[in-house]
Amino acid sequence: MQVTRPEGHPGTLYIVATPIGNLEDLSLRAGKVLERVAVIAAEDTRHSGRLLQHLGISKPLIALHDHNERDKARGVLERLLDGADVALVSDAGTPLISDPGYVLVREARAAGIRVSPIPGPCALVAGLSAAGLPTDRFLFAGFLPAKRAGRQAVLDELRKEVATLVFYESPHRIMNTVADIMDVMGPQRDIVLGRELTKTFETFYSGPAADVHAALHEDTHGSRGEFVVMVRGAEKAEAGLMAGALDVDRLLTLLMPELPLKKVARLASELSGLSKNELYQRALELRNSEG
Known part of the structure:
Protein backbone atom coordinates (compact mmCIF):
# COMPACT_ATOMS: atom_id res chain seq x y z
CA MET A 1 0.00 0.00 0.00
CA CYS A 122 26.41 -2.75 7.42
CA ALA A 123 29.71 -4.31 6.35
CA LEU A 124 31.89 -2.45 8.84
CA VAL A 125 29.70 -3.45 11.81
CA ALA A 126 29.41 -7.04 10.58
CA GLY A 127 33.18 -7.25 10.20
CA LEU A 128 33.94 -5.75 13.61
CA SER A 129 31.46 -8.03 15.36
CA ALA A 130 33.40 -11.12 14.27
CA ALA A 131 36.97 -9.79 14.12
CA GLY A 132 38.05 -10.28 17.72
CA LEU A 133 39.51 -6.77 17.86
CA PRO A 134 38.55 -4.09 20.44
CA THR A 135 35.23 -2.47 19.53
CA ASP A 136 34.78 -0.05 22.43
CA ARG A 137 36.33 2.57 20.16
CA PHE A 138 36.83 2.41 16.40
CA LEU A 139 37.53 4.80 13.54
CA PHE A 140 35.97 4.15 10.15
CA ALA A 141 37.94 5.77 7.33
CA GLY A 142 36.07 4.48 4.26
CA PHE A 143 38.25 3.69 1.25
CA LEU A 144 41.96 4.48 1.34
CA PRO A 145 43.44 6.44 -1.58
CA ALA A 146 44.00 4.37 -4.72
CA LYS A 147 47.62 5.44 -5.20
CA ARG A 148 50.39 4.17 -2.94
CA ALA A 149 51.76 7.56 -1.88
CA GLY A 150 48.34 8.81 -0.79
CA ARG A 151 47.49 5.52 0.89
CA GLN A 152 50.72 5.49 2.90
CA ALA A 153 50.25 9.13 3.86
CA VAL A 154 46.80 8.37 5.34
CA LEU A 155 48.11 5.28 7.14
CA ASP A 156 50.96 7.33 8.57
CA GLU A 157 48.47 9.88 9.94
CA LEU A 158 46.59 7.04 11.63
CA ARG A 159 49.62 5.06 12.81
CA LYS A 160 49.36 6.23 16.43
CA GLU A 161 45.54 6.10 16.65
CA VAL A 162 44.57 3.86 19.60
CA ALA A 163 41.09 3.05 18.25
CA THR A 164 40.58 0.04 15.99
CA LEU A 165 40.83 1.24 12.38
CA VAL A 166 38.35 0.12 9.74
CA PHE A 167 38.61 0.54 5.96
CA TYR A 168 36.86 -0.81 2.90
CA GLU A 169 39.02 -2.13 0.08
CA SER A 170 38.56 -3.52 -3.42
CA PRO A 171 40.01 -6.89 -4.49
CA HIS A 172 42.56 -5.49 -6.95
CA ARG A 173 44.17 -3.28 -4.27
CA ILE A 174 43.98 -5.51 -1.19
CA MET A 175 47.51 -6.97 -1.50
CA ASN A 176 49.06 -3.52 -1.90
CA THR A 177 47.03 -2.13 1.00
CA VAL A 178 48.17 -4.88 3.38
CA ALA A 179 51.77 -4.36 2.19
CA ASP A 180 51.45 -0.65 2.96
CA ILE A 181 50.08 -1.42 6.44
CA MET A 182 53.18 -3.56 7.00
CA ASP A 183 55.49 -0.79 5.80
CA VAL A 184 53.86 2.04 7.75
CA MET A 185 52.56 0.35 10.91
CA GLY A 186 54.93 -2.59 11.12
CA PRO A 187 54.70 -6.25 10.05
CA GLN A 188 53.58 -7.29 13.55
CA ARG A 189 50.52 -4.99 13.73
CA ASP A 190 47.46 -7.24 14.13
CA ILE A 191 44.91 -6.97 11.34
CA VAL A 192 41.75 -8.80 10.34
CA LEU A 193 40.33 -8.95 6.83
CA GLY A 194 36.71 -9.88 6.23
CA ARG A 195 36.12 -11.01 2.65
CA GLU A 196 32.71 -11.55 1.00
CA LEU A 197 30.85 -11.07 4.29
CA THR A 198 27.50 -12.94 4.52
CA LYS A 199 28.13 -14.56 1.13
CA THR A 200 28.87 -18.18 0.27
CA PHE A 201 32.65 -17.77 0.38
CA GLU A 202 32.85 -15.57 3.47
CA THR A 203 36.41 -15.67 4.80
CA PHE A 204 38.34 -14.02 7.63
CA TYR A 205 42.12 -13.63 7.65
CA SER A 206 43.65 -12.56 10.96
CA GLY A 207 47.03 -12.17 12.62
CA PRO A 208 50.13 -10.02 12.21
CA ALA A 209 50.03 -8.04 8.96
CA ALA A 210 52.96 -10.03 7.52
CA ASP A 211 51.14 -13.34 8.13
CA VAL A 212 47.90 -12.06 6.64
CA HIS A 213 49.76 -10.82 3.56
CA ALA A 214 51.30 -14.28 3.12
CA ALA A 215 47.91 -15.98 3.60
CA LEU A 216 46.33 -13.78 0.93
CA HIS A 217 49.18 -14.58 -1.46
CA GLU A 218 48.74 -18.33 -0.91
CA ASP A 219 44.93 -18.26 -1.23
CA THR A 220 43.87 -18.56 -4.87
CA HIS A 221 40.71 -16.60 -3.95
CA GLY A 222 42.60 -14.04 -1.85
CA SER A 223 42.15 -11.23 -4.36
CA ARG A 224 38.47 -11.79 -5.04
CA GLY A 225 35.46 -10.13 -3.49
CA GLU A 226 35.02 -7.02 -1.37
CA PHE A 227 37.03 -6.55 1.83
CA VAL A 228 36.59 -4.97 5.23
CA VAL A 229 40.07 -4.20 6.58
CA MET A 230 40.38 -3.90 10.37
CA VAL A 231 43.60 -2.87 12.09
CA ARG A 232 44.29 -3.05 15.81
CA GLY A 233 44.91 0.41 17.22
CA ALA A 234 48.29 1.47 18.53
CA GLU A 235 49.17 0.66 22.10
CA LYS A 236 48.86 3.70 24.36
CA ALA A 237 52.61 3.68 24.98
CA GLU A 238 53.26 3.72 21.25
CA ALA A 239 50.60 6.37 20.68
CA GLY A 240 52.32 8.61 23.19
CA LEU A 241 55.65 8.43 21.40
CA MET A 242 55.26 11.80 19.75
CA ALA A 243 56.37 14.93 21.55
CA GLY A 244 55.47 18.10 19.64
CA ALA A 245 57.14 17.89 16.26
CA LEU A 246 59.63 15.23 17.48
CA ASP A 247 59.11 11.82 15.86
CA VAL A 248 60.39 9.55 18.61
CA ASP A 249 60.37 6.41 16.45
CA ARG A 250 62.74 8.12 14.04
CA LEU A 251 64.93 9.32 16.90
CA LEU A 252 65.17 5.81 18.35
CA THR A 253 65.92 4.33 14.94
CA LEU A 254 68.78 6.78 14.42
CA LEU A 255 70.29 6.21 17.88
CA MET A 256 70.04 2.41 18.13
CA PRO A 257 72.94 1.56 15.78
CA GLU A 258 75.23 3.88 17.78
CA LEU A 259 74.35 3.17 21.44
CA PRO A 260 73.14 0.42 23.81
CA LEU A 261 69.37 0.39 24.21
CA LYS A 262 69.44 1.68 27.79
CA LYS A 263 71.43 4.71 26.74
CA VAL A 264 69.19 5.20 23.72
CA ALA A 265 66.11 5.22 25.99
CA ARG A 266 67.74 7.59 28.51
CA LEU A 267 68.85 10.07 25.83
CA ALA A 268 65.48 9.93 24.02
CA SER A 269 63.71 10.48 27.36
CA GLU A 270 65.77 13.60 28.03
CA LEU A 271 65.00 14.97 24.57
CA SER A 272 61.29 14.13 24.50
CA GLY A 273 60.21 14.22 28.13
CA LEU A 274 58.63 10.76 27.75
CA SER A 275 59.07 7.80 30.08
CA LYS A 276 62.47 6.08 29.83
CA ASN A 277 60.88 2.64 30.38
CA GLU A 278 58.27 3.34 27.73
CA LEU A 279 60.99 4.38 25.27
CA TYR A 280 63.09 1.32 26.07
CA GLN A 281 60.15 -0.99 25.29
CA ARG A 282 59.46 0.85 22.06
CA ALA A 283 63.13 0.57 21.04
CA LEU A 284 62.93 -3.19 21.63
CA GLU A 285 59.83 -3.39 19.43
CA LEU A 286 61.52 -1.44 16.65
CA ARG A 287 64.63 -3.60 16.81
CA ASN A 288 62.59 -6.84 16.76
CA SER A 289 60.50 -5.64 13.82
CA GLU A 290 63.66 -5.01 11.83
CA GLY A 291 64.88 -8.51 12.54
Whole structure:
Protein backbone atom coordinates (compact mmCIF):
# COMPACT_ATOMS: atom_id res chain seq x y z
CA MET A 1 0.00 0.00 0.00
CA GLN A 2 1.40 3.38 -1.02
CA VAL A 3 0.96 6.29 1.37
CA THR A 4 0.62 9.92 0.21
CA ARG A 5 -0.06 12.52 2.90
CA PRO A 6 -2.58 15.36 2.72
CA GLU A 7 -1.51 18.62 1.10
CA GLY A 8 0.89 20.61 3.27
CA HIS A 9 2.22 17.55 5.10
CA PRO A 10 5.57 16.36 3.71
CA GLY A 11 6.40 12.72 3.38
CA THR A 12 9.17 10.82 5.15
CA LEU A 13 12.58 9.99 3.73
CA TYR A 14 13.44 6.46 4.85
CA ILE A 15 17.12 5.41 4.87
CA VAL A 16 16.82 1.69 4.23
CA ALA A 17 19.67 -0.75 4.84
CA THR A 18 19.74 -3.62 2.34
CA PRO A 19 21.69 -6.92 2.33
CA ILE A 20 25.46 -6.89 1.75
CA GLY A 21 25.25 -10.38 0.31
CA ASN A 22 22.70 -12.74 1.80
CA LEU A 23 19.22 -11.58 0.77
CA GLU A 24 17.70 -13.16 3.87
CA ASP A 25 19.33 -10.41 5.93
CA LEU A 26 16.76 -7.85 4.77
CA SER A 27 14.66 -7.00 7.81
CA LEU A 28 10.90 -7.49 7.86
CA ARG A 29 10.48 -3.78 8.54
CA ALA A 30 12.71 -2.81 5.60
CA GLY A 31 10.65 -4.97 3.28
CA LYS A 32 7.42 -3.35 4.49
CA VAL A 33 8.85 0.14 4.00
CA LEU A 34 10.01 -0.63 0.46
CA GLU A 35 6.54 -1.96 -0.32
CA ARG A 36 4.81 1.12 1.16
CA VAL A 37 6.79 4.09 -0.18
CA ALA A 38 5.82 5.92 -3.35
CA VAL A 39 9.28 5.86 -4.93
CA ILE A 40 12.74 4.45 -4.26
CA ALA A 41 15.96 6.42 -4.82
CA ALA A 42 18.66 3.87 -5.63
CA GLU A 43 22.41 4.04 -6.17
CA ASP A 44 22.03 1.59 -9.10
CA THR A 45 18.48 1.04 -10.32
CA ARG A 46 19.38 -2.23 -12.05
CA HIS A 47 20.92 -3.67 -8.90
CA SER A 48 18.07 -2.54 -6.67
CA GLY A 49 15.57 -3.65 -9.29
CA ARG A 50 16.80 -7.23 -8.87
CA LEU A 51 16.31 -7.00 -5.10
CA LEU A 52 12.76 -5.67 -5.56
CA GLN A 53 12.01 -8.41 -8.05
CA HIS A 54 13.20 -10.99 -5.50
CA LEU A 55 10.83 -9.42 -2.97
CA GLY A 56 7.94 -9.25 -5.44
CA ILE A 57 7.78 -5.45 -5.17
CA SER A 58 7.18 -3.11 -8.09
CA LYS A 59 8.04 0.56 -7.47
CA PRO A 60 9.27 3.53 -9.50
CA LEU A 61 13.06 3.86 -9.17
CA ILE A 62 15.15 7.03 -9.36
CA ALA A 63 18.90 6.75 -9.92
CA LEU A 64 20.73 8.72 -7.22
CA HIS A 65 24.49 8.17 -7.10
CA ASP A 66 27.77 10.02 -6.54
CA HIS A 67 27.76 11.62 -9.99
CA ASN A 68 24.20 13.00 -10.05
CA GLU A 69 23.12 13.39 -6.42
CA ARG A 70 23.22 17.19 -6.37
CA ASP A 71 21.06 17.36 -9.49
CA LYS A 72 18.61 14.62 -8.48
CA ALA A 73 18.18 15.65 -4.85
CA ARG A 74 15.88 18.55 -5.78
CA GLY A 75 13.42 16.28 -7.59
CA VAL A 76 13.32 13.85 -4.66
CA LEU A 77 12.74 16.72 -2.23
CA GLU A 78 9.84 17.98 -4.34
CA ARG A 79 8.17 14.56 -4.12
CA LEU A 80 8.68 14.53 -0.35
CA LEU A 81 7.29 18.06 0.03
CA ASP A 82 4.27 16.99 -2.03
CA GLY A 83 3.53 14.37 0.63
CA ALA A 84 5.06 11.21 -0.89
CA ASP A 85 7.20 8.85 1.21
CA VAL A 86 10.57 7.99 -0.37
CA ALA A 87 13.07 5.24 0.42
CA LEU A 88 16.80 5.71 -0.15
CA VAL A 89 18.83 2.54 -0.78
CA SER A 90 22.41 1.87 -1.83
CA ASP A 91 23.75 -1.15 -3.69
CA ALA A 92 24.46 -2.95 -0.42
CA GLY A 93 24.41 -2.16 3.28
CA THR A 94 23.46 1.12 4.93
CA PRO A 95 23.20 4.24 2.74
CA LEU A 96 25.66 7.10 3.42
CA ILE A 97 28.26 4.71 4.90
CA SER A 98 30.78 5.19 2.05
CA ASP A 99 27.71 5.39 -0.20
CA PRO A 100 25.64 8.26 -1.68
CA GLY A 101 22.92 10.10 0.21
CA TYR A 102 24.64 12.80 2.26
CA VAL A 103 23.43 15.68 0.08
CA LEU A 104 19.85 14.42 0.00
CA VAL A 105 19.65 13.79 3.74
CA ARG A 106 21.22 17.15 4.58
CA GLU A 107 18.81 19.05 2.33
CA ALA A 108 15.81 17.05 3.51
CA ARG A 109 16.56 17.87 7.13
CA ALA A 110 17.13 21.52 6.26
CA ALA A 111 13.69 21.55 4.60
CA GLY A 112 12.05 20.17 7.74
CA ILE A 113 11.39 16.75 6.21
CA ARG A 114 11.39 13.79 8.57
CA VAL A 115 14.34 11.44 7.94
CA SER A 116 13.93 7.99 9.46
CA PRO A 117 16.60 5.24 9.52
CA ILE A 118 15.59 1.63 8.88
CA PRO A 119 18.62 -0.16 10.34
CA GLY A 120 20.08 -3.36 9.03
CA PRO A 121 23.18 -4.77 7.35
CA CYS A 122 26.41 -2.75 7.42
CA ALA A 123 29.71 -4.31 6.35
CA LEU A 124 31.89 -2.45 8.84
CA VAL A 125 29.70 -3.45 11.81
CA ALA A 126 29.41 -7.04 10.58
CA GLY A 127 33.18 -7.25 10.20
CA LEU A 128 33.94 -5.75 13.61
CA SER A 129 31.46 -8.03 15.36
CA ALA A 130 33.40 -11.12 14.27
CA ALA A 131 36.97 -9.79 14.12
CA GLY A 132 38.05 -10.28 17.72
CA LEU A 133 39.51 -6.77 17.86
CA PRO A 134 38.55 -4.09 20.44
CA THR A 135 35.23 -2.47 19.53
CA ASP A 136 34.78 -0.05 22.43
CA ARG A 137 36.33 2.57 20.16
CA PHE A 138 36.83 2.41 16.40
CA LEU A 139 37.53 4.80 13.54
CA PHE A 140 35.97 4.15 10.15
CA ALA A 141 37.94 5.77 7.33
CA GLY A 142 36.07 4.48 4.26
CA PHE A 143 38.25 3.69 1.25
CA LEU A 144 41.96 4.48 1.34
CA PRO A 145 43.44 6.44 -1.58
CA ALA A 146 44.00 4.37 -4.72
CA LYS A 147 47.62 5.44 -5.20
CA ARG A 148 50.39 4.17 -2.94
CA ALA A 149 51.76 7.56 -1.88
CA GLY A 150 48.34 8.81 -0.79
CA ARG A 151 47.49 5.52 0.89
CA GLN A 152 50.72 5.49 2.90
CA ALA A 153 50.25 9.13 3.86
CA VAL A 154 46.80 8.37 5.34
CA LEU A 155 48.11 5.28 7.14
CA ASP A 156 50.96 7.33 8.57
CA GLU A 157 48.47 9.88 9.94
CA LEU A 158 46.59 7.04 11.63
CA ARG A 159 49.62 5.06 12.81
CA LYS A 160 49.36 6.23 16.43
CA GLU A 161 45.54 6.10 16.65
CA VAL A 162 44.57 3.86 19.60
CA ALA A 163 41.09 3.05 18.25
CA THR A 164 40.58 0.04 15.99
CA LEU A 165 40.83 1.24 12.38
CA VAL A 166 38.35 0.12 9.74
CA PHE A 167 38.61 0.54 5.96
CA TYR A 168 36.86 -0.81 2.90
CA GLU A 169 39.02 -2.13 0.08
CA SER A 170 38.56 -3.52 -3.42
CA PRO A 171 40.01 -6.89 -4.49
CA HIS A 172 42.56 -5.49 -6.95
CA ARG A 173 44.17 -3.28 -4.27
CA ILE A 174 43.98 -5.51 -1.19
CA MET A 175 47.51 -6.97 -1.50
CA ASN A 176 49.06 -3.52 -1.90
CA THR A 177 47.03 -2.13 1.00
CA VAL A 178 48.17 -4.88 3.38
CA ALA A 179 51.77 -4.36 2.19
CA ASP A 180 51.45 -0.65 2.96
CA ILE A 181 50.08 -1.42 6.44
CA MET A 182 53.18 -3.56 7.00
CA ASP A 183 55.49 -0.79 5.80
CA VAL A 184 53.86 2.04 7.75
CA MET A 185 52.56 0.35 10.91
CA GLY A 186 54.93 -2.59 11.12
CA PRO A 187 54.70 -6.25 10.05
CA GLN A 188 53.58 -7.29 13.55
CA ARG A 189 50.52 -4.99 13.73
CA ASP A 190 47.46 -7.24 14.13
CA ILE A 191 44.91 -6.97 11.34
CA VAL A 192 41.75 -8.80 10.34
CA LEU A 193 40.33 -8.95 6.83
CA GLY A 194 36.71 -9.88 6.23
CA ARG A 195 36.12 -11.01 2.65
CA GLU A 196 32.71 -11.55 1.00
CA LEU A 197 30.85 -11.07 4.29
CA THR A 198 27.50 -12.94 4.52
CA LYS A 199 28.13 -14.56 1.13
CA THR A 200 28.87 -18.18 0.27
CA PHE A 201 32.65 -17.77 0.38
CA GLU A 202 32.85 -15.57 3.47
CA THR A 203 36.41 -15.67 4.80
CA PHE A 204 38.34 -14.02 7.63
CA TYR A 205 42.12 -13.63 7.65
CA SER A 206 43.65 -12.56 10.96
CA GLY A 207 47.03 -12.17 12.62
CA PRO A 208 50.13 -10.02 12.21
CA ALA A 209 50.03 -8.04 8.96
CA ALA A 210 52.96 -10.03 7.52
CA ASP A 211 51.14 -13.34 8.13
CA VAL A 212 47.90 -12.06 6.64
CA HIS A 213 49.76 -10.82 3.56
CA ALA A 214 51.30 -14.28 3.12
CA ALA A 215 47.91 -15.98 3.60
CA LEU A 216 46.33 -13.78 0.93
CA HIS A 217 49.18 -14.58 -1.46
CA GLU A 218 48.74 -18.33 -0.91
CA ASP A 219 44.93 -18.26 -1.23
CA THR A 220 43.87 -18.56 -4.87
CA HIS A 221 40.71 -16.60 -3.95
CA GLY A 222 42.60 -14.04 -1.85
CA SER A 223 42.15 -11.23 -4.36
CA ARG A 224 38.47 -11.79 -5.04
CA GLY A 225 35.46 -10.13 -3.49
CA GLU A 226 35.02 -7.02 -1.37
CA PHE A 227 37.03 -6.55 1.83
CA VAL A 228 36.59 -4.97 5.23
CA VAL A 229 40.07 -4.20 6.58
CA MET A 230 40.38 -3.90 10.37
CA VAL A 231 43.60 -2.87 12.09
CA ARG A 232 44.29 -3.05 15.81
CA GLY A 233 44.91 0.41 17.22
CA ALA A 234 48.29 1.47 18.53
CA GLU A 235 49.17 0.66 22.10
CA LYS A 236 48.86 3.70 24.36
CA ALA A 237 52.61 3.68 24.98
CA GLU A 238 53.26 3.72 21.25
CA ALA A 239 50.60 6.37 20.68
CA GLY A 240 52.32 8.61 23.19
CA LEU A 241 55.65 8.43 21.40
CA MET A 242 55.26 11.80 19.75
CA ALA A 243 56.37 14.93 21.55
CA GLY A 244 55.47 18.10 19.64
CA ALA A 245 57.14 17.89 16.26
CA LEU A 246 59.63 15.23 17.48
CA ASP A 247 59.11 11.82 15.86
CA VAL A 248 60.39 9.55 18.61
CA ASP A 249 60.37 6.41 16.45
CA ARG A 250 62.74 8.12 14.04
CA LEU A 251 64.93 9.32 16.90
CA LEU A 252 65.17 5.81 18.35
CA THR A 253 65.92 4.33 14.94
CA LEU A 254 68.78 6.78 14.42
CA LEU A 255 70.29 6.21 17.88
CA MET A 256 70.04 2.41 18.13
CA PRO A 257 72.94 1.56 15.78
CA GLU A 258 75.23 3.88 17.78
CA LEU A 259 74.35 3.17 21.44
CA PRO A 260 73.14 0.42 23.81
CA LEU A 261 69.37 0.39 24.21
CA LYS A 262 69.44 1.68 27.79
CA LYS A 263 71.43 4.71 26.74
CA VAL A 264 69.19 5.20 23.72
CA ALA A 265 66.11 5.22 25.99
CA ARG A 266 67.74 7.59 28.51
CA LEU A 267 68.85 10.07 25.83
CA ALA A 268 65.48 9.93 24.02
CA SER A 269 63.71 10.48 27.36
CA GLU A 270 65.77 13.60 28.03
CA LEU A 271 65.00 14.97 24.57
CA SER A 272 61.29 14.13 24.50
CA GLY A 273 60.21 14.22 28.13
CA LEU A 274 58.63 10.76 27.75
CA SER A 275 59.07 7.80 30.08
CA LYS A 276 62.47 6.08 29.83
CA ASN A 277 60.88 2.64 30.38
CA GLU A 278 58.27 3.34 27.73
CA LEU A 279 60.99 4.38 25.27
CA TYR A 280 63.09 1.32 26.07
CA GLN A 281 60.15 -0.99 25.29
CA ARG A 282 59.46 0.85 22.06
CA ALA A 283 63.13 0.57 21.04
CA LEU A 284 62.93 -3.19 21.63
CA GLU A 285 59.83 -3.39 19.43
CA LEU A 286 61.52 -1.44 16.65
CA ARG A 287 64.63 -3.60 16.81
CA ASN A 288 62.59 -6.84 16.76
CA SER A 289 60.50 -5.64 13.82
CA GLU A 290 63.66 -5.01 11.83
CA GLY A 291 64.88 -8.51 12.54
